[in-house]
Amino acid sequence: MDSLILMDNEVHQGFETLAIHAGQEPDPTTGAVVPPIYQVSTYKQDGIGGLRGGYEYSRSANPTRTALEVCLAEVEGGTRGLAFASGLAAEDTLLRTVCKPGDHVIIPDDAYGGTYRLFAKVAEPWGVAFDPVPLGDVDAVRAAVRPETKLIWVETPTNPLLGVADIAALAAVAHDAGALLVVDNTFASPYLQRPLTLGADVVVHSTTKYIGGHSDVVGGALIVADADLGERLTYHQNAMGAVAGPFDAWLTLRGIKTLGVRMDRHCSNAEKVVEMLTRHPAVREVLYPGLPEHPGHEVAAKQMRKFGGMVSFRMKSEEAAVAVCERTRLFILGESLGGVESLIEHPGRMTHASAAGSPLEVPADLVRLSVGIEDIDDLLRDLEQALA
Numbered sequence: 001m002d003s004l005i006l007m008d009n010e011v012h013q014g015f016e017t018l019a020i021h022a023g024q025e026p027d028p029t030t031g032a033v034v035p036p037i038y039q040v041s042t043y044k045q046d047g048i049g050g051l052r053g054g055y056e057y058s059r060s061a062n063p064t065r066t067a068l069e070v071c072l073a074e075v076e077g078g079t080r081g082l083a084f085a086s087g088l089a090a091e092d093t094l095l096r097t098v099c100k101p102g103d104h105v106i107i108p109d110d111a112y113g114g115t116y117r118l119f120a121k122v123a124e125p126w127g128v129a130f131d132p133v134p135l136g137d138v139d140a141v142r143a144a145v146r147p148e149t150k151l152i153w154v155e156t157p158t159n160p161l162l163g164v165a166d167i168a169a170l171a172a173v174a175h176d177a178g179a180l181l182v183v184d185n186t187f188a189s190p191y192l193q194r195p196l197t198l199g200a201d202v203v204v205h206s207t208t209k210y211i212g213g214h215s216d217v218v219g220g221a222l223i224v225a226d227a228d229l230g231e232r233l234t235y236h237q238n239a240m241g242a243v244a245g246p247f248d249a250w251l252t253l254r255g256i257k258t259l260g261v262r263m264d265r266h267c268s269n270a271e272k273v274v275e276m277l278t279r280h281p282a283v284r285e286v287l288y289p290g291l292p293e294h295p296g297h298e299v300a301a302k303q304m305r306k307f308g309g310m311v312s313f314r315m316k317s318e319e320a321a322v323a324v325c326e327r328t329r330l331f332i333l334g335e336s337l338g339g340v341e342s343l344i345e346h347p348g349r350m351t352h353a354s355a356a357g358s359p360l361e362v363p364a365d366l367v368r369l370s371v372g373i374e375d376i377d378d379l380l381r382d383l384e385q386a387l388a
């Protein structure tokens, strides 16, 4: 099957080279240098079962999606990549492949609200118990493990409080317990952090974010190191059917090509925004793993190339936080993150409203920025006027 053919790693080693070429050989028929959008549901068979290139029906496999899946596997250092209709579709497929009723999962006490909702409103009624635990505290994670724990689910950095978890240490805890370590790598992207190389078993992405990078497509991905797990997930991907369509796969693949250069700019802009916010009298606290006083700074410096484009900060009241969100002119008030354009939001009332009243409820005075790649002076001016 084409999705198992990875690159010749003697020629293709560097991140950007893989991002631009992995899974994307020029089209053998036309020479087109970009994989075409195979907008097709079914494929002619040369006699019953005589498949050309392994394709029979686009839920099972589609050449544009294959190109994306190979590229995702390569940039994360895995053996198998799988592309889904959304990040949550990827999460749900993983959960229902690895867990069954009676199992237990450890989740972060700070995570994307939709991930929490999946565990609380879908997985738990199905019979999978879960415990939110502060993942920065490895002993607390070890203490929360039960005989029926199947997954330790990590976000690092977390959404929206930018907490950091030590991937290698948690991989050891998971493996001692016979569980898998899952890392949601959406905030870092594979350019900044490659969890499989640190011992994680599964990487999850909302490719909607930095990987797609242009706020024009919703998608998700799973990448695994172990070939057998890859086979089981591929079976469930087809059996459950929440696959990425060809055009979405093509847009995502187009986004990946520039991930490295975009991330460099996201990071350098974010560092300057953090510098300004930490000095601003209206701001109570800035949350960014690049700050030396951040409790996860050392771990982040060890496992990340740079500290990312997401910045959260606390104002002195909820009203002040809401006012800043409504006063920016360049930072667009909106959910999501990771696109080229800067976004601002109030997690308590927007992305994390579904966690209200739960252990994952976020502070009401919190503001989250997705720092884009616009001119930094324009971004700083906009924030200054919104904070004034």
Ligand SMILES: Cc1ncc(COP(=O)(O)O)c(C=O)c1O
Residues within 6 Å of the ligand: 086, 087, 088, 089, 112, 114, 115, 155, 159, 184, 186, 187, 205, 206, 207, 208, 218, 219, 220, 336
């Ligand atoms: C960290 C994280 N994981 C997963 C998701 C879910 O992804 P999607 O919205 O593509 O379903 C999101 C969405 O915001 C997210 O921020």
